[in-house]
Amino acid sequence: LYNFGHFKFLLGTEMKRAQRYGRPLSLFMIDVDDFKIYNDCHGHLDGDQVLEELGKTIKQSVRDVDFPARYGGDEFAVILPETDEIEAYPAAERLRECIEQCHVPNQAVLPSGRLTVSIGISSYPASADTKDDLIRNADAALYQAKRDGKNKVVIWLPTKDPG
Secondary structure, three states: OEOHHHHHHHHHHHHHHHHHHOOOEEEEEEEEOOHHHHHHHHHHHHHHHHHHHHHHHHHHHOOOOOEEEEEEOOEEEEEEEOOOHHHHHHHHHHHHHHHHHOOOOOHHHOOOOOOOEEEEEEEEOOOOOOHHHHHHHHHHHHHHHHHOOOOOEEEOOOOOOOO
16 A cells, blocks of 8 residues: 555645546545554554555455555545545445455454444545645544444535525
8 A cells, every 4th residue: 555655645646636627536534443452452463464454455445546545553545536425435335344344363352343444535626625625524524434333434524604
């Protein structure tokens, strides 16, 4: 997977392309649910192996034109060029389900008994005008998925000012 630095570069490039040509762009922010519990029970070396397998699963589950990256810790991101929020949602659901179906060693220690992720989606131009807004809003949607019970996909939808 791409590292954080290359992710930021690619997101900037893809955002400029989307803005210039009036094309959509979506971003997934992905966080492993309750991963601290796994690390606390089995150690960081085993946890790192799980994250490596998860990275492979993410890479295999997205399109060749998408850009999966390690964001940091147990967080990942995927840049989806030419993809609006309506197209991004089923892709995120497929990815979430694929990860949920993976078997990792000692997954029984996790509260759900299996490895799960929460995914937040933000899209240009529907919910973000800049790359920073895209990240911020996808992150906010990710945390909404966590608050809603984890193992979910949430799309960031801007609230409209009634005035």
